[in-house]
Amino acid sequence: MGAVSRRGFLGFGGAAAAALVVGTGVWGAAGSRAFAEGRSLFTLGIASGDPAPDGFVLWTRLAPDPFAPDGRAGMPDRPVKVEYEVALDEGFRQVVRRGAAVATPEFNHSVHPEIWGLPPGREYFYRFRACGQISPVGRTRTMPPVTADPASLSFAFASCQAWGDGYYTAYDHIADEDIELVVHLGDYIYETEITDSNLRGVTVPAQFGTEAKDLARYRIQYSLYKAEAPLQKAHARFPWIVTLDDHEVVNDWAGDTVILGRDPNPPPEVFAARKAAAFQAFYENLPLRRAQMPDGPRMRLHRRLPYGRLAAFTMIDTRSYRDTQACGVAGPIADCDERLDPARTLLGAPQREWLLEGFRSSGARWHVLGNQAPMTETDWDPGPAKKLAMDPWDGYAADRAAVLGAAHDRGVRNLVAITGDRHQNYACDLKRDFNADDSPTVAGEFVGTSLTRGGNGADMTEEGRRFLAGNPHMSFFNGQRGYVRVDVDRERWRSDFRVLPFVQQPGAPVSTRASFVVEDGKPGVQAV
Known part of the structure; x- marks a missing residue:
């Protein structure tokens, strides 16, 4: 196994923060060298x-014993100073920023220093000292100026990386892509237990044999x-934009409600405590800004990141504000009229209004x-009846209609959804009304497969055949593992579905299974 994570915490206030940053009450190199002797602190990478036009957030987490069952990663119960440098060159001869952050036990000795005031649209290198x-040295970059009109953008998106289901070979290939950033769409971890029956066929320490429910277990x-x-390699090569889905907490969770399919379900206060622990561990282990720091069972993850006037990334949160799944189920079901209830929401009214206002105010081309x-x-039913899953947008038809209808009515230019969760690759047209045969296409959607979830996968499955037969707006299905590479310029968007023949053993090659484009001003997907 390689190294692991990092987190920066500058969230102290007032004089206490100033004292800690300059070193008072904090272990620096001399005071803390003894506990780290002979052990690497940067095991998690x-x-x-x-990224913003003038900066980015950095991250690391000190963890000399990352799998310690108590979740403390072998760190002492006191703060440690972590210094950082940002340079124009990999040899750090042209350093443009130096500073220090405080890694505290309360946040698992992670730091998230936010860097600002840098020139836009260029590459930087960074490293930490503790x-x-x-x-190790990382590479990152700033976004173009918000008023610039870049010629192109390349990025990759991925999701659903269950450790026990396969090796992370896809990240080796992502790291080798000529791209500018990575978008992770959720299920960065799975909360479920990992035992020796995992699809990797490896022996796993006993502390991983239970489901994650408390902070220590989520941390390990x-x-x-x-x-x-x-x-770690992919994190070190590119800046990431991340969000979460359900498995960072528990399968199919919905807002403040308890969990579908659990008997008995936990009391609301127990679920809130679990969600707070899950959110904290998520924050501790990913490069997120202070604006995303959780407040107990609350965490703001919806945000916008512009790439000049060429593109704007709008990250939404489809878990935290939703109603419980219609008809009390998450999976496919026939004849669930509750899903059509106009009062039901996936986004929550405030987030939906925020999203629609962004459609109005953004001047982005994509x-x-x-x-x-x-x-x-x-x-799921290729015949005249419908059999739909209630966990995705199908279970919240009014919210979907509101978003796609507003995009159509307001003339939103080139709306493209990038999506995870399903462990399958799709290329789809998004219709204003999926019940009307003549409904206009409003946008395109590219659903990316899992990185490992489900093991090796297959190119075509019986479910895939049913989907293609029952969904005329779906142009492509594939059930292998991998990720999606995107290349965008002023005339078109291109998605390459990059797939691996296997993940249950390391070393798989990668190939492009299919490519689809969206042309500027022409909503919907087209095969290359």
Whole structure:
């Protein structure tokens, strides 16, 4: 296994913060070298994220014993100073920023220093120093100026990386792509237990044999995932934009409600405590800004990141504000009229209004909707009846109609949804009304498969054949593992579905299974 994660915490206030940052009450190199002697502190790697025109957030987490069952990763119960440098060159001869952050036990000795005031649209290198040790070097970049009109943008998106289901070879291939950033659409971890019956066929320490429900258990789950060398490599190569879906907490959770299919369900206060622990561990292990720091069972993840006037990333949260799934089920069901209830919401009214206002105010040529569960209708019944899953947007038809209708009425230019969750690849047209044969196409959607979830996968499955027969707006299906590479310019968007023949053993090659484009001003997907 490789290294693991990092987190920066500058959230102290007032004089206490100033004292800690300059070193008072904090272990620096001399005071803390003893506990780190002979052990690497940067076992979980480094990362950067949420790039802006003038900066980005950096991340690392100190973890000399990352799999320690108590979740403390072998760190002492006191703060440690972590220094950082940002440079124009990999040799750090042209340093443009130096500073220090405080890694506290309350946040699992992670730091998230936010860098600002840098020139836009260029590459930077960064590293950390703590207790006499120096981290690996990472590469990141700032976004173009908001008023610029870049010629092109390349990025990759991925999701659903269950550790026990396969190796992270896809991240080796992502790291080798000529792209500018990575978007992760959720299920960065799975909360479920990992045992020796995992699809990798490897022996797993006993502390991973239970489901994650409290903070210590979530923390070591992240440590296991983030120790993977390919994942660390991809984090170190590019800035990431991240959000979460359900498995960072528990399968199919919905807002403040308890969990579908659990008997008995936990009391609301117990679920709130679990969600608070899950949110904290998510924040501790990913390059997120202070604006995303959780407040107990609350965390704001919907946000916008412009790429000049060429594109705008709008990341939405389809978990935190939703109603419970219609008809009390998440999976496919026939004849669930509750899903059509106009009062039911996936986004929550405030987030939906925020999203629609962004459609009105943004002047971007391409609107990239970072979405967790398929927006397109996915009918499991190839006949005249409909059999739909209630967990994705199919279970919240009024919210979908409101968003797509507003996009159509307001003339939103080039709306494209990028989506995870389903462990399958789709290329789809998004219709204003999926019940009307003559309904206009409003947008395109590219659903990306899982990185590992489900094991090796297959090119075509019986479910895929049913989907293609029952959903005329779906142009492509594939059930292999991998990710999607996107190349955007002023005339068109191109999605390449990059797939691996296997993941249950390391070393798989990657190939492009299919490519689809969206042309500027022409909503909907077209095969290349």
